[in-house]
Amino acid sequence: MGLMVEAKQARPDGVTGVRPSPTLWKLDLSAALWWGLPALIVATLFGLWEAWVRLANVAEWLLPPPSAIFEELGSSRGLLWTHTLVTLQEVLIGFSLALGAGIILAVGIAFSRVVQRSLYPFVIASQTIPIIAIAPLLLIWVGYGTTPKVIVVALISFFPIVVNMVDGLKSVDADMVNMMRTFGASRWQVFTKLQVPSSLPYLFTGVKIGVAVSVIGAVIGEWVGASEGLGYLMTRSIPQFQTERVFAALFILSAMGISLFLLAAVIERLALPWHHTNKVRRVMGES
Amino acid sequence: MAVTDATSVKLRLQGLYKSFTVDGREVPVLDGVDLYAAEGEFVSVIGPSGCGKTTLLNCVAGLDEPNAGAIELKGSTTERRLGAVGYMPQKDLLLPWRSVLDNAIIGLELMGQPRAEARRRALSLMETFGLAGFEGQYPSALSGGMRQRAAFLRTLLADQEVVLLDEPFGALDALTRSQMQEWLLGLWGDLGKTIVLITHDVEEAVLLSDRVYVLTARPARVKLVVDVDLPRPRHYRMVTDEAFVHLKATLLASLREEGTWG
Ligand SMILES: Nc1ncnc2c1ncn2[C@@H]1O[C@H](COP(=O)(O)OP(=O)(O)OP(=O)(O)O)[C@@H](O)[C@H]1O
Ligand SMILES: [Mg+2]
Numbered sequence: 317m318g319l320m321v322e323a324k325q326a327r328p329d330g331v332t333g334v335r336p337s338p339t340l341w342k343l344d345l346s347a348a349l350w351w352g353l354p355a356l357i358v359a360t361l362f363g364l365w366e367a368w369v370r371l372a373n374v375a376e377w378l379l380p381p382p383s384a385i386f387e388e389l390g391s392s393r394g395l396l397w398t399h400t401l402v403t404l405q406e407v408l409i410g411f412s413l414a415l416g417a418g419i420i421l422a423v424g425i426a427f428s429r430v431v432q433r434s435l436y437p438f439v440i441a442s443q444t445i446p447i448i449a450i451a452p453l454l455l456i457w458v459g460y461g462t463t464p465k466v467i468v469v470a471l472i473s474f475f476p477i478v479v480n481m482v483d484g485l486k487s488v489d490a491d492m493v494n495m496m497r498t499f500g501a502s503r504w505q506v507f508t509k510l511q512v513p514s515s516l517p518y519l520f521t522g523v524k525i526g527v528a529v530s531v532i533g534a535v536i537g538e539w540v541g542a543s544e545g546l547g548y549l550m551t552r553s554i555p556q557f558q559t560e561r562v563f564a565a566l567f568i569l570s571a572m573g574i575s576l577f578l579l580a581a582v583i584e585r586l587a588l589p590w591h592h593t594n595k596v597r598r599v600m601g602e603s
Numbered sequence: 604m605a606v607t608d609a610t611s612v613k614l615r616l617q618g619l620y621k622s623f624t625v626d627g628r629e630v631p632v633l634d635g636v637d638l639y640a641a642e643g644e645f646v647s648v649i650g651p652s653g654c655g656k657t658t659l660l661n662c663v664a665g666l667d668e669p670n671a672g673a674i675e676l677k678g679s680t681t682e683r684r685l686g687a688v689g690y691m692p693q694k695d696l697l698l699p700w701r702s703v704l705d706n707a708i709i710g711l712e713l714m715g716q717p718r719a720e721a722r723r724r725a726l727s728l729m730e731t732f733g734l735a736g737f738e739g740q741y742p743s744a745l746s747g748g749m750r751q752r753a754a755f756l757r758t759l760l761a762d763q764e765v766v767l768l769d770e771p772f773g774a775l776d777a778l779t780r781s782q783m784q785e786w787l788l789g790l791w792g793d794l795g796k797t798i799v800l801i802t803h804d805v806e807e808a809v810l811l812s813d814r815v816y817v818l819t820a821r822p823a824r825v826k827l828v829v830d831v832d833l834p835r836p837r838h839y840r841m842v843t844d845e846a847f848v849h850l851k852a853t854l855l856a857s858l859r860e861e862g863t864w865g
Contacts, residue, residue, distance in 0.1 A: 489696070491692060491694060491696055492696050492698070494661075494666050494692070495690075495692055495696045496709070496713060497665075497666060497685050498664050498665070498666065498685060498686070498688065498689075498690040498692075499686060499709070499710040499713040499714060499761055500685055500686020500687075500713060500714060501686075501713045505713055509709070509712075509713070510698070513698070513700045514698075514700070516700075588700065589741075590699050590700045590701075590741045590743070591699075591700070
C-alpha cells in the first residue's frame with residue numbers, strides 16, 4: 317500500500333513542475349525535528365535543573381526549582397498578567413515608533429549623502445551610550461509613567477532596523493537599476509519598484525533583531541523607576557526573596573520575546589513568499 | 604558595405620569611441636566602431652570575450668555615453684535614448700519578488716501603461732514564449748531557458764522598433780540554445796523588428812543574421828563585415844550547407860586572429 321502511494325506521488329507532474337513528494341516528506345520530518353528539538357532541549361534542561369536543586373538541597377529563595385516557578389506562574393497569574401500587559405504595551409508602542417522612525421531615517425540616509433553624513437554618526441553613537449545610563453535621565457526629563465519606557469524601547473530597537481534597511485536599500489543590483497532605466501524608469505520608479513522590494517528581506521532581519529531586544533529595553537526602563545510592569549515586579553520581588561516570582565517574570569519576558577520574534581517571522585513569510593521559496597530551493601539544492 | 608536608403612536605416616553608429624578611466628589611466632574600449640541596421644534587419648556582432656560588446660550596446664541603449672562618435676536612432680541623433688530602445692541584457696535580471704507575468708510587464712508598467720491592460724497583452728503571448736502555465740510562478744521556479752524567454756518577452760512587450768540582444772543564449776546548454784535559436788528564427792519573421800544581436804557563437808550569428816560584424820580584441824574596431832545571403836526562411840538544417848559552412852569558416856578565421864582570452 318505504502319509503495320503504491322509512493323509510486324503514484326513520484327509520478328512527474330510535468331505541467332506545474334511541482335516536485336515529487338518524497339522531498340516534501342523529508343521536509344515534513346525536518347520540520348517536526350525543527351520544532352521538537354528545542355522543546356526537547358528545554359525539557360532536558362528543566363529536568364537537570366529540578367534534579368540538581370532537589371539533590372543538592374538548594375534553598376528555594378536562592379534558586380527555585382522549575383516546578384516552583386510553574387506553580388508561581390499558576391497561582392499568581394492575575395498579578396503577572398496585569399504586569400505583562402503593561403510591559404507588552406510599552407514594547408509594542410516603543411517598537412512601532414522605532415519601526416516608523418527607523419524606516420524614515422533609513423530612506424533618508426540611503427538617498428541623501430548630506431543626511432547620511434549628518435545623521436548616521438548619531439545613529440551609531442546612540443548605540444555606544446549605555447542605555448542603562450540614559451534611562452534614569454529620562455525619568456528626570458519626562459517623568460515616570462509609560463513615556464520613558466517607550467523611549468528606551470525605541471532607542472534600543474531602532475538601530476538594527478535602520479542599519480539593516482540602509483544596507484538593503486544600498487545593496488540593490490546595479491544591473492537591475494540599468495535594466496529599469498532602459499525602460500525609461502524615473503528615480504522614483506526605481507525606488508518604489510526595485511529598491512523597496514529588494515530591501516524588505518533586510519528590513520525584516522532588522523525587525524526580528526529589534527523586536528527581540530525591545531523586551532530588554534522595556535525591562536531596563538522599568539528597572540530604573542516604575543510602578544508597574546514585569547521589570548518593576550522583579551525589582552520589588554528580589555528584596556523580598558520571592559525568587560520564584562522573579563523567575564516567573566523572566567519566563568514570561570522570554571516567552572514574550574520569542575513570540576514577537578516568531579510573529580515577525582510569520583509576517584515576513586506571508587509578506588515575502590518569494591523570499592521563502594528562494595530559501596527553500598537553496599536548501600533543497602544543497603541536499 | 605552596401606549603401607542603404609537613409610530613411611530605412613533604424614540605427615547607425617559612426618566612429619563610436621568610448622574609454623573608461625581605471626586607476627587614473629584611460630583605457631579605450633571602443634575605438635571607432637561603425638555599424639548600421641536597416642528597418643527589419645537582423646544584425647549580429649561577434650568579438651572576443653571582453654572586447655567591448657556590452658559596452659557598445661550600453662552606449663546605444665543610453666546607459667553609457669560615448670566619448671566621441673555619433674549614434675543615429677530612427678533617423679535622428681537624439682541624446683535621449685533611455686526608454687527608446689529595447690534592450691535585453693546579458694543576465695536575465697528577473698525580479699525575484701515578481702511573478703513571471705509581472706516580470707514580463709515591468710517595462711510597460713514603467714512606461715505608464717495600466718497594469719490590467721499590460722497583463723492582458725502579456726498573457727496573450729505566454730504561449731508563444733513557452734511560458735504558458737508558469738504565469739504565476741516566481742522566476743526561481745523557472746529553468747534557464749524559460750528565464751531567458753521571460754526576459755525576452757519583457758523586452759519585446761515594450762514594443763520598441765530597435766531591439767538589442769546581449770548574448771541571450773550565452774548561458775544556456777547547447778541543446779536548449781539551439782532550440783531557442785530555432786524559436787527565435789520562427790518568431791523574428793512576424794516581429795518586423797530591427798535587431799542587433801551580440802553573440803560569441805559564430806554559428807548562431809550566421810543562422811540568424813542578415814549581416815555579421817566581427818570586432819577586434821579590445822579596443823574594439825569593426826574588423827570584418829560579412830553579408831549573409833542565405834535564403835529565408837532559414838532552418839537549423841542549413842548549418843551543414845556548403846554556403847553556411849563557408850561563411851562560418853570565414854568568420855571563425857577572422858575571430859581566431861584576435862585569439863585572446865579577453
Ligand atoms: N564601467 C566600467 N569601468 C571600467 N571598465 C569597464 C567598465 N565597463 C566595462 N569595462 C571594461 O571594458 C572592457 C569591455 O567590457 P564589456 O563588458 O563591454 O566586454 P564584452 O565584450 O561584453 O565581454 P563579454 O564577452 O565577457 O561579455 C572590459 O575590459 C571591462 O573590464
Ligand atoms: Mg558582455
